[in-house]
Amino acid sequence: MVDKEKVRGCILLSALKRFSHYGFNKTTMAEIAKDCSMSAANLYRYFKDKAEIGLCITKNHFEREHKIIIDIIERKGSPSKKLGQVFLALVNYNASEFDNSPAIMELVDHVCTNGSELIDAHREKMHFFISxxxxxxxxxxxxxxSNIDETAKTIAFASIPFHATPVFLLLKCGGHTRETMQEMALRVADLMVKGIKKKKK
Amino acid sequence: MVDKEKVRGCILLSALKRFSHYGFNKTTMAEIAKDCSMSAANLYRYFKDKAEIGLCITKNHFEREHKIIIDIIERKGSPSKKLGQVFLALVNYNASEFDNSPAIMELVDHVCTNGSELIDAHREKMHFFISxxxxxxxxxxxxxxSNIDETAKTIAFASIPFHATPVFLLLKCGGHTRETMQEMALRVADLMVKGIKKKKK
DNA sequence: AAGATGAATATTAACTTGATTATTCATTAT
DNA sequence: ATAATGAATAATCAAGTTAATATTCATCTT
Incomplete structure (x- = not known):
């Protein structure tokens, strides 16, 4: 028996490539199946439907994002610097994921309308990491x-432009380059860190 | 001769009402004309086309926003507090404009694709005010x-969620209420202000 | 039994074409 | 002249139809 997870991985990868290039809607189940050398019908043994494939891709995207953040948090180094590193990593990861993905907004749309639990969970995670x-x-x-929870909520909110995909893509359309975004990530983090740094006597 | 500006004002007001309620696309020139007791053809003596009406409405919206900010800036009071007041005013003005405007996103779409100069100018203004x-x-x-221009750019960027209409509307859809937005506006401003406040000895 | 498929059916999307709407312009009213 | 209009034309939209795609299932293969 071939590893079921391998097959799922192949499906998700093929689907993501096509969703990125040609869009969620234009991509057919038959095409995804062909990329994995199987029939369209067989896809349904691995995923409930096309919608689930889209959500699963997003779940993995979020999980990779979380791993990146956890790595930064567990690293040696000053907490002051970590916040900027997290913001910067978010920009870099999302920029690399979405550059050369002209049609990715369709997948984002799909997730926004059908994956609110995913999004909520992601927001919670971000809040947790910053806490x-x-x-x-x-x-x-x-x-x-003075109030860690409230401050974390505030900083998590301020981080939205650097990772929340629709906002991120919007800003890229609105004349912000990857370089500007990187700069802003560092500066916004820096300014907030200055606000919570203990004053030196 | 009836004041030309009065007529233009009537057209813009009628159009905005309909755009807000029924959407930019569903609103017909005949309807706008009827609201102003004139023929559709006559609208073209005041505006080049429907697209221009949409852009003009947006221009006025931005100008009102600028007036609100200028008022705050010219007021007596500490600069530290003014930043929070500006952020809060942005949220309140935009929330009041877009509550009860279920179809406003169509107008926003229109401006995003056809009014990039308007948007650029608005960004510049925001940067100027914060400077x-x-x-x-x-x-x-x-x-x-140390660097006023760069810091202003950073703070202006951080202010995006509180007034850039598509982001603002996105956040309202994403579970953020008017109250949360107000809270976030004050907290984000506060945290950044703390970061630039001169330390007391 | 588990893994896979092709053919059948249910959903969606694409493509007409008839109807609406935007825009222009010659003409009328003031 | 300026202000406004109705009728004409061009562009766009919407309803209905056709074609493609998603999904199911009975069947085949291992």
Whole structure:
């Protein structure tokens, strides 16, 4: 028996390539199946339907994003710097995912209308990660934050332009290049960090 | 001769009402004309075409927004507080404009594709206003900002979720209420202000 | 049984074409 | 002249039809 996960992986990869290039709607199940050398009917043994394939791709995207952030958090280094690194990593990861993906907005649309649980969970995760950095800074004495939860919520909100896909794509359309976005990520993070840094005597 | 500006104002107001309720596309020139007791043909003596009406409405919207900000800037008060007031005013003005406007996104779409100069000019203005607040703070000794222009750009970028209409509407769809947005506006501004405040000895 | 398929059916999307709407212009009214 | 209009034309939209695609299922293969 061939590893079921391998097959699922092939389907998701083929689907993502086509969704990125030609769009979620224009991509047919037959095409995805052909890329994996199988019949369209057989796809349904691995995924409930096309919609689920789209959501699954997004789930994986979010999970990779989380891994990147966790790596940064677990790294040695000052919490002050970590926030900027996270913001920058978000821009870089999303830019690399969405460059050369002219039709990706269709998948985003699909997720926005059919994957609100996914999005909610992602928001929670972001909030959790930023809380973690704040707590670390609090303990190490780098930060002085009176209400960690509220501050994390604020910073998570400010991070939206750097990773929330529709906003991110919107900004790229609105004349912001990858370089501007990187710069803004670092500067916004920096300004907020300055706001919570413990004053040196 | 009836004041030409009065007529233009009537057209713009009628159009906005219909665009907000029924959408830019569903609204016909005949309907707008009827609201102003004139023929559809006559509209073309006041506006080049329907597209221009949409852009003109947006221009006025931006101008009102600018007036609100100028008022805040010219007010007596500490520059530290003004930034938060501006962010909050942006949320409130945009929320009041777009509540009860179920179809406004169509107009936004139109402006995004056909009004890039308008949008660019608006961005510049925002940058200018924030620079002004920073300079005031610098002079009064409230702030210590090494590069005013860059910092203004950063803060202007961070303000996007609070007034850039497509992002604003996106966030409202994404579970953010008017109250959350108000809270976030104040908190984000506050955190950035803390980052540029001159340390007390 | 598990893995896969082709053919059958249900959904969607693409393509007409008839109807609406945007826009122009010659003409009328003031 | 300026202001406005109705009728004519051009562009766009919408309803209905046809073609493609998604999804199911009975069947075949291993």
């Amino acid at each position: 973690k950095i704040l707590k670390e800074g609090q303990q190490s004495g780098d930060f002085r934050v | 002004k607040i920073l300079k005031e703070g610098q002079q009064s000794g409230d702030f210590r900002v």
